[in-house]
Amino acid sequence: MASTASQTGTAMPAQWRDFFTLTKPRVMTLVIFTAVCGLLAAPGTIHPVLGFTAILAIAMGAGGSAVLNQWWEADLDAGMKRTRNRPLPGGRMRREDARDFGIFLSAASVVLMGLAVGWLAAALLLVAIIYYAVIYTMWLKPRTPQNIVIGGGAGAFPPLIAWVAVSGELTAMPILLFAIIFMWTPPHFWALALFVEADYAKVGIPMMPVVAGEKSTRRQIWWYTVLLAPVAIAPWYIGGTSWIYGMTAVTLSGLFLWLAWPVVGRLAAPEDDKMLPEKRLFKFSIAYLFALFAALVVDRLAAYQGWIA
Amino acid sequence: MTPEEEAEFKRRRTSRNYVVAGVLIFFVLLFYAITIVRIGGGS
Numbered sequence: 236m237a238s239t240a241s242q243t244g245t246a247m248p249a250q251w252r253d254f255f256t257l258t259k260p261r262v263m264t265l266v267i268f269t270a271v272c273g274l275l276a277a278p279g280t281i282h283p284v285l286g287f288t289a290i291l292a293i294a295m296g297a298g299g300s301a302v303l304n305q306w307w308e309a310d311l312d313a314g315m316k317r318t319r320n321r322p323l324p325g326g327r328m329r330r331e332d333a334r335d336f337g338i339f340l341s342a343a344s345v346v347l348m349g350l351a352v353g354w355l356a357a358a359l360l361l362v363a364i365i366y367y368a369v370i371y372t373m374w375l376k377p378r379t380p381q382n383i384v385i386g387g388g389a390g391a392f393p394p395l396i397a398w399v400a401v402s403g404e405l406t407a408m409p410i411l412l413f414a415i416i417f418m419w420t421p422p423h424f425w426a427l428a429l430f431v432e433a434d435y436a437k438v439g440i441p442m443m444p445v446v447a448g449e450k451s452t453r454r455q456i457w458w459y460t461v462l463l464a465p466v467a468i469a470p471w472y473i474g475g476t477s478w479i480y481g482m483t484a485v486t487l488s489g490l491f492l493w494l495a496w497p498v499v500g501r502l503a504a505p506e507d508d509k510m511l512p513e514k515r516l517f518k519f520s521i522a523y524l525f526a527l528f529a530a531l532v533v534d535r536l537a538a539y540q541g542w543i544a
Numbered sequence: 545m546t547p548e549e550e551a552e553f554k555r556r557r558t559s560r561n562y563v564v565a566g567v568l569i570f571f572v573l574l575f576y577a578i579t580i581v582r583i584g585g586g587s
Contacts, residue, residue, distance in 0.1 A: 247549070248556045251563040284577045291574075351578045 249329070253322035254336060257305055258298030265524070266297040266393045272528040273394030273412060276535040277401035285352055289400035292348035293393050296360045299341030300389070303368040306333040315434040341368070348400070356400040363392035377439070380446040383428075384459075387420025388413075394528070408475045411466065415527065418463040422456045422495060423520035429453070429503070430510040430517075449502060456516075457499040464488035467527060476534045477543050483530035487523050494519050 270293045274286055281289070305312065305323055313324035322328045341364045349357035367389035376382040391413040398409035428435070428444050429452060435442040444452045467488050471481030497512040537543045545553065 247553060248560060250556055251560045282581045284574075284581045288574065288578060351582070 249322065249327055249332060253327050257302045257322050257328070257333060257336070258340070259301040259305075262301060263294055263297055266390070267294055268525065269412075269416065269528055270294075270393040270397040272532050273397035273409065274401055275532045277398040277409070278535075278539075279401050279403075281352075281401045286401070288351040289348065289356065289397060292344045292352070292357075292360060293396055295340055295344035295347065296364050297393065299337050299339075299344055300364045300367040302333055302337030302340060304372045306330060306337055307368075307372050309333075311438040311440065314438040317431065317434060337368070348396075352400045353403060355403060355405070356396050359392065359396045359399055363389060363396065366392070377441070380441045380443045382441065383424045383443065384417075384421050387417050387424070390420055391416035407473060408470060411470050411473075411475070412531075414466045414469075415463070416524070418459055418466050419520065419524055421459040422463070422491075423517065423524075425452050425456050426498065426513050426517040426520060429498075429513045453499045453501075457495055460491055460495040464492065470531070476531065477538060479537060479543065480530045480534035483534075484527060487527055491519065491523055 267290060270290050274281065274289065305321060309321075309323035309330060312318035312321050318324065323330060323333055345357050345361045345364070348360050367386070371382070371386050371389055375385050379385070394412040394416070395409045398412065399405055402409075425443055428442050429449065436445045443455065447455075467484045468481065470476045471478070471484060494512070494516045498516050501512065503510060534543075
């Protein structure tokens with residue numbers, strides 16, 4: 236495949252900002268947030284330097300797999316309005332450079348986690364990177380309309396890995412944190428997909444609204460939201476948290492269902508539908524995740540301080 | 545390469561080198577800190 240440099244005739248080096256952009260810094264804020272929550276909520280202590288290193292390694296792993304994702308999908312990204320100005324489709328970087336950068340960043344993150352923190356956390360980080368870059372991006376995303384459900388698994392790893400970095404063992408709580416983000420991703424993303432639908436069809440990615448239709452997507456948003464509620468409340472139910480988290484989870488999940496219902500019960504008008512319920516649900520879903528994880532941290536810190544049982 | 549392109553080439557190379565230097569210094573310091581913490585039994 237011809238590199239951009241050879242097409243334009245000049246071998247202009249890519250700007251460092253384009254490498255940075257390639258790591259999807261905005262997605263990374265959510266990764267870092269959920270990872271820090273996992274780190275703080277886990278039982279036991281970790282030296283601040285090692286805690287920082289664990290978060291850094293998770294962020295590097297997320298960045299590395301984001302780079303590999305865009306290396307693989309550069310042709311698809313070029314065909315969609317939302318993504319065609321990314322560094323690769325925009326022609327600001329050679330594809331091989333992106334590939335090498337992604338592999339290096341991913342490998343470095345796993346080694347860093349292993350040496351500084353522990354090899355169980357490092358192994359989980361490696362699984363997460365392979366899951367996102369290979370199983371999701373290369374294999375399943377172009378093949379099944381459930382791709383978002385599978386992709387959600389990748390986003391669900393950070394708090395799990397951070398928790399294990401502290402506790403050193405895989406228990407029910409970190410797996411529940413994983414399950415929460417896993418269940419949360421489909422309604423979150425499909426709400427978005429409903430109002431940006433058009434582009435995916437063009438590049439042949441089988442997004443749910445394109446393949447199964449809008450009506451079915453709306454129904455599935457509902458069912459994943461229904462499944463999310465008990466999973467979100469489960470940490471309280473199994474005694475892993477107190478009522479502080481429990482009540483927050485119940486309230487937030489109720490709100491999620493309340494906002495999802497109007498999305499399920501309508502169909503977009505053929506012309507000029509403003510998609511307000513969908514946009515509202517999408518925005519709320521982000522706040523939901525932030526608030527739920529923040530409540531978990533407050534709950535656990537209060538418990539470790541001995542303020543609550 | 546025109547003079548303008550050459551200037552841009554050098555500007556990009558220089559700023560990349562500064563970023564790489566910064567990242568390297570950061571990791572040297574980080575690995576030093578990690579070593580001290582782990583040898584000191586801080587974990």
